Amino acid sequence: xxxxxxxxxxxxxxxxxxxxxxxxxxxxxxxxxxxxxxxxxxxxxxxxxxxxxxxxxxxxxxxxxxxxxxxxxxxxxxxxxxxxxxxxxxxxxxxxxxxxxxxxxxxxxxxxxxxxxxxxxxxxxxxxxxxxxxxxxxxxxxxxxxxxxxxxxxxxxxxxxxxxxxxxxxxxxxxxxxxxxxxxxxxxxxxxxxxxxxxxxxxxxxxxxxxxxxxxxxxxxxxxxxxxxxxxxxxxxxxxxxxxxxxxxxxxxxxxxxxxxxxxxxxxxxxxxxxxxxxxxxxxxxxxxxxxxxxxxxxxxxxxxxxxxxxxxxxxxxxx
Amino acid sequence: xxxxxxxxxxxxxxxxxxxxxxxxxxxxxxxxxxxxxxxxxxxxxxxxxxxxxxxxxxxxxxxxxxxxxxxxxxxxxxxxxxxxxxxxxxxxxxxxxxxxxxxxxxxxxxxxxxxxxxxxxxxxxxxxxxxxxxxxxxxxxxxxxxxxxxxxxxxxxxxxxxxxxxxxxxxxxxxxxxxxxxxxxxxxxxxxxxxxxxxxxxxxxxxxxxxxxxxxxxxxxxxxxxxxxxxxxxxxxxxxxxxxxxxxxxxxxxxxxxxxxxxxxxxxxxxxxxxxxxxxxxxxxxxxxxxxxxxxxxxxxxxxxxxxxxxx
Numbered sequence: 001x002x003x004x005x006x007x008x009x010x011x012x013x014x015x016x017x018x019x020x021x022x023x024x025x026x027x028x029x030x031x032x033x034x035x036x037x038x039x040x041x042x043x044x045x046x047x048x049x050x051x052x053x054x055x056x057x058x059x060x061x062x063x064x065x066x067x068x069x070x071x072x073x074x075x076x077x078x079x080x081x082x083x084x085x086x087x088x089x090x091x092x093x094x095x096x097x098x099x100x101x102x103x104x105x106x107x108x109x110x111x112x113x114x115x116x117x118x119x120x121x122x123x124x125x126x127x128x129x130x131x132x133x134x135x136x137x138x139x140x141x142x143x144x145x146x147x148x149x150x151x152x153x154x155x156x157x158x159x160x161x162x163x164x165x166x167x168x169x170x171x172x173x174x175x176x177x178x179x180x181x182x183x184x185x186x187x188x189x190x191x192x193x194x195x196x197x198x199x200x201x202x203x204x205x206x207x208x209x210x211x212x213x214x215x216x217x218x219x220x221x222x223x224x225x226x227x228x229x230x231x232x233x234x235x236x237x238x239x240x241x242x243x244x245x246x247x248x249x250x251x252x253x254x255x256x257x258x259x260x261x262x263x264x265x266x267x268x269x270x271x272x273x274x275x276x277x278x279x280x281x282x283x284x285x286x287x288x289x290x291x292x293x294x295x296x297x298x299x300x301x302x303x304x305x306x307x308x309x310x311x312x313x314x315x316x317x318x319x320x
Numbered sequence: 321x322x323x324x325x326x327x328x329x330x331x332x333x334x335x336x337x338x339x340x341x342x343x344x345x346x347x348x349x350x351x352x353x354x355x356x357x358x359x360x361x362x363x364x365x366x367x368x369x370x371x372x373x374x375x376x377x378x379x380x381x382x383x384x385x386x387x388x389x390x391x392x393x394x395x396x397x398x399x400x401x402x403x404x405x406x407x408x409x410x411x412x413x414x415x416x417x418x419x420x421x422x423x424x425x426x427x428x429x430x431x432x433x434x435x436x437x438x439x440x441x442x443x444x445x446x447x448x449x450x451x452x453x454x455x456x457x458x459x460x461x462x463x464x465x466x467x468x469x470x471x472x473x474x475x476x477x478x479x480x481x482x483x484x485x486x487x488x489x490x491x492x493x494x495x496x497x498x499x500x501x502x503x504x505x506x507x508x509x510x511x512x513x514x515x516x517x518x519x520x521x522x523x524x525x526x527x528x529x530x531x532x533x534x535x536x537x538x539x540x541x542x543x544x545x546x547x548x549x550x551x552x553x554x555x556x557x558x559x560x561x562x563x564x565x566x567x568x569x570x571x572x573x574x575x576x577x578x579x580x581x582x583x584x585x586x587x588x589x590x591x592x593x594x595x596x597x598x599x600x601x602x603x604x605x606x607x608x609x610x611x612x613x614x615x616x617x618x619x620x621x622x623x624x625x626x627x628x629x630x631x632x
Contacts, residue, residue, distance in 0.1 A: 146612070149599070300472060
C-alpha cells in the first residue's frame with residue numbers, strides 16, 4: 001500500500017512540475033492571442049492593450065499561474081479565448097474521443113500481438129519465423145503517417161469506410177444500437193492504423209518475453225513433469241512473461257499518443273491532437289496548456305497503471 | 321561487425337549519396353515552376369531505335385505526339401530534356417514542380433535533420449548520462465528528475481509545444497536549425513538513461529578501480545575508460561534515433577510547424593496529400609512518403625544486426 005501511495009504521489013508531483021514548466025514556457029513564447037488582432041486595421045493598439053488588461057495578461061506570472069491553477073482545480077482548465085468559454089467541456093469531449101481511439105487500438109493490437117508473438121516464439125528457428133519476421137519488418141518500415149493516408153485513400157476509393165470524422169450526419173437521431181454501429185464504422189480505420197503501427201514492436205517483445213520464459217528451467221521442469229502444452233503456456237510461461245510486457249505497455253503509451261495525434265489529424269478524428277494543433281496555431285494558451293497537461297496526465301496515469309499491474313503480476317515488486 | 325550490418329551500412333551510404341547528389345541527379349531546381357504542367361502524371365521514358373536514337377519522353381497534352389529526346393550531362397545535371405519539353409519521372413505538383421527533383425532535395429532536409437538532431441541528442445545524452453552515472457549524488461538526481469519531466473509528455477505533443485513557442489514565421493534555414501535544436505534538445509533523455517546504466521556498471525569494474533588506485537583523476541578515467549565502454553550502446557542508440565528523428569521532422573513539417581515552402585522536405589510535401597480528393601487524382605504525391613521506406617529499412621536492418629551481434 002505504501003508503494004501505491006508513493007507512486008500516486010510521485011505522479012501528481014510530476015504533473016504539477018509539468019504544469020509549472022509548461023506555463024512558464026507558454027508565457028515566454030513570443031506573441032499571444034491578441035497579437036494576431038494587430039493586423040486588423042479596425043482595432044486600435046489601445047483597444048488591444050485594453051483587452052490584454054481585461055484578460056489579466058499584464059499581471060505578474062505568479063499571479064497568472066495562481067489563477068490558472070485555481071481554475072484547473074475547479075475543473076474549468078482556464079478560459080479559452082477562441083471558444084469564449086471554459087476549456088473543460090471541449091476538453092472532456094476531445095479526451096473521450098482520443099481515449100476511445102487509443103483504447104480500441106491498444107486492445108486490438110494486444111489481441112493480435114499475443115497469439116502472434118507466442119506463435120513466433122514457438123516456431124523459432126524455422127522458415128515460418130523468417131516469414132513472420134519479414135512481414136513485421138514490412139510493417140515497421142511503413143511510417144504511421146503514410147499508413148494513415150493510404151487507409152484514408154482506400155476508404156474514399158472503395159466507399160467501405162467513411163472518409164474521416166467520428167459520426168455520420170444525423171447521429172443524434174439514431175437509436176442506441178445504430179449509434180454504436182456508426183461509431184464503430186468510423187473507428188475502424190483510425191484504430192486499425194494505430195494498431196498496425198503498434199503491432200510489430202509488441203509482437204517482437206511478446207516473442208522475446210515468451211521465448212525467454214519458455215527456455216527457463218521452471219518451464220523445462222513443468223514439461224518434465226508431464227504438464228500439457230496448453231496448461232504450460234497459460235499457467236507457467238505467460239504469467240512469467242507478463243512482467244516485461246506490462247512495463248512495455250506503460251513505455252509505449254507516449255508513442256501511441258503521438259501516433260494518435262497524426263492519425264487524428266489525417267483522418268479528421270475529433271480528439272486531443274487537432275485541438276492541440278489549432279490552439280497552438282491560434283495562440284490559445286489556455287487550450288494548449290490544458291491539452292498538453294492532459295496528454296501528460298494520460299501518460300503518467302498509464303505508467304502508474306502499468307506499475308500497479310506489474311505489482312499484481314510480479315511478487316518481487318510487491319516484496320520491495 | 322557482421323555481414324548484415326555492413327550491407328545495411330552500404331545501403332544507407334548509397335541512399336544518402338543519392339540524396340546528397342540531388343543537385344546533379346535532379347533534372348530541375350526544387351522551386352522551378354511549370355504552371356502549364358501542374359499535376360502532370362509520371363512520365364514513361366521510351367526508347368527509340370530510329371533516329372534520333374536513344375531515350376525520349378512525350379510532350380504534354382498541348383504538344384500531342386511530340387517527342388523530346390532525353391539528353392545526358394547538360395547544364396551540370398545528369399539528364400534533362402530540351403525546352404519546351406519537360407521530364408517528370410514522378411509527375412509534378414500543383415505548381416508544376418518536378419516531384420522527382422523535390423523528393424531528392426526534400427530528402428536532403430529530412431535526412432540531414434534526422435542525422436544532426438540525433439548527433440545533438442547523442443552528444444547531450446552521452447555527456448549528461450556519463451555525468452549522472454559517474455558523479456552520482458545531486459547531479460544524478462537533478463538530471464534524472466529533469467529527464468522524467470521531459471518524458472512526462474508524449475514526444476510529439478512536446479515537440480509541437482516547444483516548436484510553437486518559438487517564432488513561426490521565419491526563414492527556411494532558421495527553421496531547419498530550430499528543428500534540429502528542438503528535436504535533438506528534447507531527445508537527450510533516452511540515450512542519457514542508457515549511457516548512465518553502462519557508466520554505473522563500468523564505474524564499479526576492476527579496471528576503473530585500478531586506474532583510480534593509480535591516482536587517475538576523474539577526467540582521465542572518464543575519457544580513457546568510461547567513454548569507450550559507452551560506445552556500443554551509443555551506436556545502437558544512433559540507429560534507433562536517426563530514423564525516429566527523420567520521422568519527427570516529417571511529422572512536424574506535415575503539420576505545418578517545420579520547414580516551409582518553397583523549400584521541400586518530405587513532411588511538407590506530404591502535407592499536400594492532406595487533401596485526399598487531390599490525392600485520389602494525383603497519387604504520385606505520395607512519393608515523398610514512400611521515399612522514406614528504403615531509408616527506414618536500412619536503419620532497421622542495421623539496428624537489428626547490431627542488436628544480434630550483442631555489440632557494435
